[in-house]
Amino acid sequence: MHFEYHEPTSVREAVELGARFGADGRFLAGGTDLLIQMRRGQLRPRHVVSLHRVPGLDAIDVDGAVTLGALVTHRRLEREPSFRGALQALIEGAEVVGGHQIRNVATVGGNIVNASPAADVAPVLLALDAEVTCLGPGGERSLPLEAFASAPGVTARRPDELLTRARFARLPPHSATAFLKAGRRRAMEISLVCVAARVTLDASRERCLDVRIVLGAVAPTAMRARAAELGLRGQPLTAQALREAGRAAAGECRPISDVRASARYRALLVATLVERALARCGERIRQAA
Amino acid sequence: MTATRIVGRSLPRMDAPGKVTGTAIYAADFALPGMLHGRVLRSRDPHGRLVQIDASRAARVRGVRAVLTAADVADVRYGGSVKDEEVFARDRVRFAGQPLAAVAATSPEAAAEALAAIEVAVEPLPPIVDVTDALAAGAPLVHEGWASYAALPILHRDGNVCNRARIVVGDVERGFEEADRIFEHRFVTRSVHQGYTEPRAAVAQWDSAGQVTVWSNTQLPFEIQSTLSEILQVPVSKVRVVVPGVGGGFGGKLRVGVEHFAALLARKTGRAVKVMTTSEEELTAAYARQPAIVELKTGVTTDGRLLAREGRLWFDTGAFAGSGPGVASVATLMLAGPYRIPHLLLEGYAVYTNKTNFGSFRAPSGPQANFAVESQMDIIADALHLDPLDFRLRNIVREGEEGPTGQVLTAVGLEECLRKVADAIGWKDRRPAPGRGKGIACGWWTTTGGSSGVYVKINPDGTVALNTGAAEIGTAALTGAAQVLAEDLGVELADINVVSADTLSTPFDFGAQGSRTAFAVGNACRAAVADLKRQVIALGARQLGVDESALELRDGAVVAPAEGKRATLAELARISQASGGGLIAHGTFVAPPTPYDAKRVEGHVYPVFHSPSFHAHAVDLSVDADTGEVTIHRYVVAQDVGFAMNPTYIEGQIEGGVAQGLGQALSEEIVYDAGRVLNANLTDYKMPTAVDVPRIESILVQHPSLVGPFGAKGVGEPPNIEPPAAVANAVASATGVRITSLPITAEKVALALRERER
Amino acid sequence: MGKLALSLTINGESHDVLVEPHRTLLDVLRTDLGLTGTKENCLDAECGVCTLLLDGMAVNACIVLAVQCRDRTVVTIEGLAVGAELHPLQRAFIDAGAVQCGYCIPGMILAARAYLDENPTPSEAEVREALAGNLCRCTGYQKIVDAVMRAAGAPAAAR
């Protein structure tokens, strides 16, 4: 673990360093993924660019759209009052990441760029149709989060680009979100499966106008359960419909068996967690009314 | 019972201030000037011929001061019951994690770089991955030379079996003939790690007189001393082992683990060397609990009397015997359970495989055997339409009855334990809601014998030095012993200073193992006080000019009540210092032998449970029918502790032991695939966190033992025994599904529920 | 890259150290500064024995680079007591019988301290959640949770 250390104090300086080192460099945010991967020898960057003195990347902005700076920590997310209610899933996704020590420093940007299939916050952002913005020597570009990660640890970010923010539209009325995760313990768990759901009902709160179901840890990247989503569109959220959505999602996920769980159990968890997350969305919409 | 002043009270442990302020020094914290960092290269292959090992490039890495391989160390085999271990693999690699070489360097980074530069050529052989593999007809031998190894003569060894311990009582076949129903079941458990938070660590340094001092967090300094003397080929007197603070042991720090590497590297370099394990080394190459297969055949009458049991337990002991032969012996007593069964044939096997040398984890063999026995008790009760509590009460051992090997049982508090946990958990309502159920399990355990010596010295200010060879590993056992000492001497606990675990200066102690420390050191303290009493009374009599018979020791003074005369211990200590070399006593204790019927046992290194303890656990839990997840609502333990020397720390032992037991029950397992560990880090080795462990309710039952100080029995290990069985029984009660393997993961439960639906 | 000179403020005192960038705060505290109250175990941010306060926040010192701590304040277990006067949490840990081997205890106390600073009147469930990143293998957590609740019951001024 030998590298040169850099501590930029502005976004511009950070981007310049990123451009200078390209694939030899890594940005360091909370370090909860990066430093462990480096200690285990999985990553050997020659330059580490710490972002902790870079101002302006740690804001949560809820005017119009919601913007999360890349350096917003999970701790900030879970305590953000404006997320209570329709955006509850963001709180639920953040508050189950590691323990307090992890959440105090681990960032949204790190969660997205690390692109672990088992990440907990990224799936919620995916369910919110978030787009992410990268800033590099060639300027700024935004792309849908769904198009960002393509495999574990592999993203559309160029090595010289800094992820600056994630952004999503505020939800229409009669919307709710929910996040559920399963692990062997109740805390300090990498998800065996996690599910983020978003539901928008029509004005009469009868039928589903829009729905997103995102599954974590059952494919090389977080994935949308499109068949399950499609099946619900225009339908009332009956117990039967929820169960079928769960079953459909289980059918379309592509889990593997590993030391944490078997593929079969993961699929079974998908069915249950999807059903429950959707039910929770339904309850939340009704309660908010 | 006479009233006590100090023993029996929940006084704060003596070493707490140093621990809460960060000033207590543990072996992991220990450092010497100029100290080098040692690291061990371990085999990646579970089995193979070691063709070549080339360390020449490693030796040239900047900062490297020594590289050692088998070629550099004496060709000795060591080990407790079978001498089958070697420091470094010589020509055969027997498990993934086996040491191949060690380096010492000026920084941990240089040491790591050197390890990477050692070239190893291994010609792989198919690994023997488990007991079934090892016992298959024609299976290759893990140790081709097994018969030539020195070993305890009592062991029954045969090829891959490094011991078969056996208990035979009555005629088991006749018992089965007389039985109305016979039940046969098989249970499987996985390896689990002790999970101490302080890694194993040692610093070694040689002096110019050829003596090596090793600061280690071992539980057994005297055992490490003798093992090092074998490995280093120096007399024991040239090896000094000192134990600074120990960050938990639970049986994982009994045997040499890092000390020999530190000592060998220090000898080679002439510098102090520190070796400390990584999480990966802990999970691949430590003394974790043996995986086990248990087969039980039990015959009963329709009215629920146990008549006969044939039980076999096979331990995977890994590549070396280590604790295996002894633990296999203990297992046979555990297979009998705390029950009256007239006909028994019980066998415990320790079987070699190509895995790490599994060892002794808190109540070794206890959880595995108890999981099988107590699960089957519930299965039988169900089949006979008996309440599991009643079924147990009908069969448990009672005062004055015989244990399986013929020992006479006394101070048997089991019925009280069972009734109290059942009441506390609300046993009458065993299935309070759909998906919710209660489970119960009971057991017995030993208070390990072995001898203890203490020196007790009275200081000129009237305070007292307690000098013991036992190490304080966290249980507060030495606070308990000091409470005994303070009680008997008539001083306050705050007056006692403890010096411990230095093989050069402290008297011998059998060590912090087997729930024995407070028990045995406490008794040694009592013996020392008896001696000191004679000394101070003789001195007081001379000093005060009264007859010895007129004097008694009370409140830190000798007093002659009738004469109104008094001399404090401080005064007497000063007088003795001036004229007689000071007040000091050597107190010793060894548990008296427990008679048993030697004809009933074979290959057995542990035929009786000394001053046995009895216990019952009850749990109330819910199971999520969809995910299989278990939620524990309440957990109650009733444990017969004989006499509660310090109730707070006994509760602490129970709470900690149950938490560890719940990990074994629900979430922990070292996962092997073809001899390699798949989860050698704390990300995937799942120990319970504060949100996983429920509040644990302790009921202390006190049937005083005849031997222990004030009637105490060993308390440290037992709480670890019953949790897996209690949980399994409660899960069965909640769901109707019986899980016969550990851990009872949510996945297993969910999939079993699905199978049943089909 | 060679060594970097930096000044660390630990428990209110500044320390000048010369370290390579890869050195963790944990390593520098324990090896260079002899502050071994912050413990070392997994180095994977999983066990919490290395917990300390960085700018008042509980963090795992095993995944913080020392160089990241320039101009920031670090509080370790050694900095909690004021002279001979134990911090109320330290007192409570002793009184509640929460200490066994003690190796997890510095991290536990600092995690609890950070949490009580934020929520002075927590529920037992909240305390358990706040300590989930700190493994203890000896106590089963119960008396640790009791100790934190006990400390929380102390008058706010004492905290």
Ligand SMILES: Cc1cc2nc3c(=O)[nH]c(=O)nc-3n(C[C@H](O)[C@H](O)[C@H](O)COP(=O)(O)OP(=O)(O)OC[C@H]3O[C@@H](n4cnc5c(N)ncnc54)[C@H](O)[C@@H]3O)c2cc1C
């Ligand atoms: C004990 C433990 C438990 C954990 N539990 C969970 C959990 O439950 N759920 C979960 O989702 N995750 C978990 N994690 C993983 C981790 O905490 C999260 O993924 C976290 O969000 C990563 O953020 P970070 O700021 O620490 O990232 P870092 O480690 O700093 O960075 C991660 C990667 O992203 C890059 N990067 C970071 N920020 C930027 C940026 N702005 N622009 C470009 N590249 C960037 C880095 O170069 C690096 O490659 C856990 C980790 C640990 C150690």
Ligand code: FES
């Ligand atoms: S050593 Fe830092 S969390 Fe384990």
Ligand code: FES
């Ligand atoms: S007291 Fe030993 S690990 Fe917590």
